[in-house]
Amino acid sequence: MADLDRRAGDLIKRIDECVKDYRKSERKDERISLFKESMDLFDKARSFADDKIDLAKQTYDLVDKHIRCLESLNGAQPISETNGTTSSNDKKHSSNKTVANAGAFKTTQEPIAVDMPLDPNEPKYCTCHQVSFGEMIACDNKECPIEWFHFACVELKTKPKGKWYCPECFNINKKGKHKSAKRQKT
Template identity: 40%
Template sequence: MSFIEEFQANIEALPNHLRRKYALLRDLDKSLQGVQTQNEQRCDKEIEDMIQRIKAGNVTPDSSLIKFSDDALDEQKHAIRIADEKVALASQAYDLVDAHIQQLDQYLKKFDEDLRRERDTAVVTGAPATTVENNVKSGRSGEGKGGRKKTRLATAAAATATAATPSGMDLDLPVDPNEPTYCFCNQVSYGEMVACDNPNCKIEWFHYGCVGLKEQPKGKWFCADCAGTQKKRKGK
């Protein structure tokens, strides 16, 4: 099994792993809310009892009141343990996604090294150097102007984690400042993207959702900026 096949097999299992961890987090949330509600009710009752005792002129704590305070303290310790479990689960989810990102970075580094060796070998032997490296760096596909593939899938492993994250839960992952941005939204690569057929397009790649696409366009496709330029040229 090649590295890319192994990575693909691992990344396909990632959403299920994350779903299980988020399901556990939701269960812990419910438990924590139950403990906190019970503890608040207990404390409210204890305070009310103390107020009544003070009003009655009896401020000497009895054994039942002391036990009441101990029970409230135990409930609070239980809540802290649940919160610690939540932190541990969130850290595991983060580490899981981070491991896949590092694995992908290693593959891309190896791929780049292979391309450099191929280019150097071509220079020594006098054979034409491959253009794949330039295509990878520019983000364009290798089929050439007009006939190149128009779509690609994002390579960011964080996109998979985002899809697996339940509503209302924010997985606070760090963003690589060196990762290139695309599209009018100036965001990193994610989901399916389409390439503008203008070779001089400043942006090159666009997210389907940002340009109103749901499937691969047929024939040539130009972004809004380049389409306007094309119309001006035809009008002259």
């Protein structure tokens, strides 16, 4: 992968040189030659990008294969895609911890659309029923059916101090307190 990046970087530098020479050139035949050369270099760079996408797909498939193998060896139940939540046996409960997606990074270029299928076994989180991405927070209710939430979906910008409950668990706790207060009055 690093070799492909290096080779693509070299091509881009050469393309930049061709463009500069093209702008400086006054001879029509030289401009045509430089234009053709830059187009050939663009095609090679596109080929390197396609190779990187293929390599990423192969890596993804290999990781998925190993996950399935480990699940079968450990007798683990694959996560169901039907309801988008994990069972309480599959959860690793951590109170008030945030999770950052290690693969997330910012780029200055527009992303290239890749027709990679989403892994049906990848767990879904939050009220948006999406996979893990960005910063996330766990609900402190041990019985929370969802458990993990994206900061943006629960309108958080920073990790709150103390215990944090998702909107659903907060409302359940709030209703439970009102019911217990009514019971005490009667």
